[in-house]
Amino acid sequence: MALISSILALRRDKRILKIPPYLSALCVIVGIAWLLVLPLNEYSRGTYVSENALLPGQVHTYFTGSEHNVFRAYRHEVHGLIDKPVAERSQRLETIFREQNLKVATQHYNYTVSNRTIANENVYAILQGPRADATEAIVLIAAWKNMADEVNNSGVALVLTLARYFKRWSLWSKDIIFLIPGDSTSGSQAWVDAYHDGHDQRYVESLNIKSGALQGAVAVDYPAGPWGQRYDKLHVVYDGVNGQLPNLDLFNTAVQIASGQMGIGSVIQRMWHHDNSYKDRLQTMLRGMISQGLGHATGPHSSFIPYHVDAVTLQTVGDGWHDEMSLGKTVESLFRSLNNLLEHLHQSFFFYLLLQSNRFVSIGTYLPSAMLIAINFSIAAMALWVKSGRRTEPIANPASTQPKSKPASSADKEDKGDTKPTHDIKHAKEKAPAPQQPATELLEIDGALAIVPVASTTVTERALLIPALLVISAHALGLVPLYLFNNWDADHLPGLFITTANIITLFPIAVAFLFNYTSPHILTLQALTLIQCFSLLLLGMFLAALATLNFSLSVLIGVACVPLSFVRRSTNMGINAVQLGMLALLNPCMVVQIGTKLLGGNLAEILVTAAQGWHIWGLWTQVVVWLVWFPAWIACSVVVASGIFD
Incomplete structure (x- = not known):
């Protein structure tokens, strides 16, 4: 029973929340390293005819x-x-x-x-x-x-x-x-x-x-x-x-x-x-x-x-x-x-x-790579879920807040007519609850160690409706570019792409500004945490399922979304601005444009080919980009941008 109590007590330990980022990073590193060892002879084998x-x-x-x-x-x-x-x-x-x-x-x-x-x-x-x-x-x-x-x-x-x-x-x-x-x-x-x-x-x-x-x-x-x-x-x-x-x-x-x-x-x-x-x-x-x-x-x-x-x-x-x-x-x-x-x-x-x-790698050997990258999002989502249910409140030092009472003398006791039996007083002291000691931690202050009170963590109720609706809205928003890019006039597709890229880059900032100055009670700290939690949870689920159908697409989208697991809303405006700038370079339109230049392709031809693939071949790459990757990017960017206007 003591062991179980100790394990359950870990739920309230704030140090637990420091582990998931390192665990997520480990999953990403191992997942990418897994891919890099596949060309070795030990992890691949020669082809052969089974039939x-x-x-x-x-x-x-x-x-x-x-x-x-x-x-x-x-x-x-x-x-x-x-x-x-x-x-x-x-x-x-x-x-x-x-x-x-x-x-x-x-x-x-x-x-x-x-x-x-x-x-x-x-x-x-x-x-x-x-x-x-x-x-x-x-x-x-x-x-x-x-x-x-x-x-x-x-x-x-x-x-x-x-x-x-x-x-x-x-x-x-x-x-x-x-x-x-x-x-x-x-x-x-x-x-x-x-x-x-x-x-x-x-x-x-x-x-x-x-x-x-x-x-x-x-x-x-x-x-x-x-x-x-x-x-x-x-x-x-x-x-x-x-x-x-x-x-x-x-x-x-x-x-x-x-x-x-x-x-x-x-x-x-x-x-x-x-x-x-x-x-x-x-x-x-x-x-x-x-x-x-x-x-x-x-x-x-x-x-x-x-x-x-x-x-x-x-x-x-x-x-x-x-x-x-x-x-x-x-x-x-x-x-x-x-x-x-x-x-x-x-x-x-x-x-x-x-x-x-004459050499290949089978699915049982390479699939863990995509799964590890997908699991990293799930780990980050679980950490955010735990964080959203905790509220931190500072505890004042009792020595400074509680008035010190003067000890009563024997004469005072006699004046008050205190004739209560001694055994009753002892029994009352045994029943009285022990005074709750404030949480403390050992810190170094001015070169000397001191015990100081710290903030206490209490469990709070989660308001799930608004964050869930906002995440659903982000996924529904992806239907707009999905429709436009597949049905727009071919001659004007490059112009539409540039316009969409600019709008997407500024959209999270506009949303954060709108909510912070018109409805600040909606995007509370807990709501922002839950938005990022739900978004990363869905992203991890989608990529894990996609890995069994199209391993390569799952890995490519997963690697592009890795920073979403680590960006957080900060109280420092400079840190938020740096994170937002990094996310601006990682939005789907910018990645597509940079990838096109690196591969030596023509953006207009790629957009037209993608539209043909949607209508003729039944291509689902656009679905993954605009209904999986784009909503996750929007949600995390809004969370980071909200810290700029505090």
Whole structure:
């Protein structure tokens, strides 16, 4: 019982509140350090194929010889369609597929995003597998224009050639769909949405013909001109929308076939020269985290992954000795492996970080990093909750406040007729409560130790309604920029961004001024503490849940919000001004602008791409920024700004 009483007594000890900031800092430091050790051999492992049925690189490929002449003929024909109207181009591609005895159809789509129209046509053909029952299908994609807005001349020609080549084989146990979307992102998204009946018929046309469940997809990005161009390596692009990833078995199969069977080097995340050093591993991992955190589409394959269709893009890079025949053999061998599947890919990892093409980190190893960063906010919130329920009151020195009474003499007692028995007086003294001693502490004053009274801490009732309503209002306020940035005119988006950045920077100061001079009873010290408490608690909960869906986005937002755990309202106006200046540099708009400059991007293009992602891909990065990060920043900034006007 004495032990329990001692533990319960710690709740009133003010020293307990000094521990959480150090504990939060420890969680952040360990979380970031956890990421930095992942590239080491002890925390990562080599890639391997879990699904034995794939048998990558175990078949002999026959795509050679006369197929090279067919490819060159198609390449010149595709080159002649570059300047043709969309309808004429689609009609010609449709004719080529129909000449190969394939079922062919077209699909028109027309999106309007930020007062810009995105209209084009998709052409697709279906090869019915001789041994298939139309229940499963594999997709081969070559977008008319790649992510760099270049005409995918040789890529489209290669798909046309492979369609003719695959038609002659009787070994296919799955249908093969050949898809040529109008562009790399919107076209493939429109097609896969319509294939799964998830499209809006006002903007996307329904598909006239379909096959079975999609088991996988491979996109080819080979923008060589009419005379061709040899390449050095294959850049395997695997990032999907919202940071989703394909099954690692598909990626490993593509790399193993390219590197092991065809002798083509494989690279990822634009690391053209990777020497397997710690620095290159770390840089590759961070590039992958940024790409997954942004959540944008990185190729035609990205739109398939949200529908649980594993997909990758094979992009040719460099200037070497490999030609289109090597790429054709790679695709043939990859489709032969996918053709062997008896069930959907499921045995390998869906959550991973790649350090290079043959080394990865699994979710069980890297997830604690994001959780530690998220826990730091929860620890700070709990400390603020305890602090909000305590009220500190100074205790005056009894020696100076209580009047000293003169001791009564025996004569006085006799005059008062005090004849009370001695044993009664003793009994009364035993029942009387002992006088309460004031709380004291040992301090050094003028070089000498002295015992002085200190403030006492009492438990007070928390007024939760107003702080909860203000935090909810901050989250609701995030809906305004979320709507504006996704629906504003594309030509005026940069101006809207600059205006919003200025308003956001001044908004906390304006709110604090308004409340302090019009309703000072609302933003009391307890209310401000509870506002920051609720905000950090929600932030920690959101980031912990997000870490299981998009680890990279959770880490990026968590690191950007770390200062929110440590800023506090101070009685010193200078400290409040310094904290407010630091928070002004960490508001979402400033971070986006600084990040854009560091990554060498164009702010206007990023804003338009984000709006397209919202309307076409279903991007949720903006939701996290404006409904999770922004409200937490607003709440903490208002708390700090309120100290300036005291």
